[in-house]
Amino acid sequence: MPRAVRFDEYGGIDVLRVDEVERPSPGPGQVLVEVRAAGINPGEASVREGRLHDYFPATFPSGQGSDLAGVVAETGPGVGGFAAGDEVLGFTEQRASHADFVLVEAGDLVLRPPGVPWEVAGSLFVVGATAYAAVRAVAPGPGDTVVVSGAAGGVGSLAVQLARHTGATVVGLASEANHAWLTDHGVIPVTYGEGVADRVRAASGGTVDAFIDTFGSGYVDLAVDLGVAPDRIDTIIDFAAAGKYGTKTDGNASGADSDVLAELAGLIDQGTLEVPIARTYPLDQVREAFRELERRHTRGKIVLRP
Structure with a gap:
């Protein structure tokens, strides 16, 4: 079965776990993406710890993750511009990208340029x-x-x-x-x-x-x-x-839209912008990934590879 990161209460990295979940089904305007890479970010740690509860309260059980890159597995009704097998990068506002599969609004995805590696594509949006x-x-x-x-x-x-x-x-x-x-x-x-x-x-x-x-x-x-x-x-x-x-x-x-994402991906594809990748972790080592992130001495991005 597909897997996804979950937590049931605010706390440190020990509240994180990887659960088996049902494969999502895309609704109107949605794309189901099989995730190849998903970046982790300090904001996700702050949400998990409850420090942003007044602004971004969690609903439990909560998933996590915004950044993603992967392959289109299925499209929902009314989706144009994407088809099964397309390689894409983008973001979700549903705290859900740290998973094997994620539902994404079609407008929050762009096609992955060939010169953008998976780790970079999957960690580009937030930063x-x-x-x-x-x-x-x-x-x-x-x-x-x-x-x-x-x-x-x-x-x-x-x-x-x-x-x-x-x-x-x-x-x-x-x-x-x-x-x-x-x-x-x-x-x-x-x-x-x-x-x-x-x-x-x-x-x-x-x-x-x-x-x-x-x-x-x-x-x-x-x-x-x-x-x-x-x-x-x-x-x-x-x-x-x-x-x-x-x-x-x-x-x-202030910069969160697919046009900005496409522009940045284009700069990377042209070789004029670099996203340093500090380290990648498998999904089941999500705790170790956040432990490294929270030391705050990393050059560039830490990425999960489901």
């Missing part, structure tokens, strides 16, 4: 749409200097590349283990931690025009201290600081 929206929010361009915190993480690693594509100078805050990767992608690496403000000033020549915070933990305060205007600061995580200073909070919801 890609988030990075896309964050970069758009701070509007970088030639002559600007942009700082990105968490620059080697899932969102940050894409944000630095998309910002570079605008012609801006990009400074990436990351551990020394990730400096070579950042340098290879045209980003000026700076180590985080004590004294980071002085290191950023030195790397930027003293002027920072925009700041994208993908990590939290005081980086909005740092951006303000560096003299960045609030309307050119975007945080995807520190909403308290955003409320304090009036900065932007554009993230996944």
Whole structure:
């Protein structure tokens, strides 16, 4: 029987399990996808832990997962543009992609370009749409200097590349283990931690025009201290600081549509955008996958392969 990740209560990774479930049947406008890859994301851990209950309450038993890529197994009534056997990538808003099969609204899928590997296709939507929206929010361009915190993480690693594509100078805050990767992608690496403000000033020549915070933990305060205007600061995580200073909070919801997904997949297919894949896990090792994710020291994406 098909399998799916489930949990019955809020908690740590120990509440996760993999259950046998009935194979779903697509309704009108839906596509049944046999999943080949599905990324995992920090937001899913926050939902599971109950930290987002006021905004995104879970209904138990709950599934999880948004990102997905796979092969169309079946289409429901009224679906055009997709047929059984098509290779697709996309997303679901039903917390269901960490599974062997998932029902997806046809409008939330695009065809997988041949140059986009399964692991990348299956982990693109959440981080890609988030990075896309964050970069758009701070509007970088030639002559600007942009700082990105968490620059080697899932969102940050894409944000630095998309910002570079605008012609801006990009400074990436990351551990020394990730400096070579950042340098290879045209980003000026700076180590985080004590004294980071002085290191950023030195790397930027003293002027920072925009700041994208993908990590939290005081980086909005740092951006303000560096003299960045609030309307050119975007945080995807520190909403308290955003409320304090009036900065932007554009993230996944601001970039979440299939047109953005298709554009990003096209950039990957052309070789002009890279999604680093840190590690893949089989579906039945979902706990181990989230254990690694929650250490918050991963370059790029962790992916489940059902």
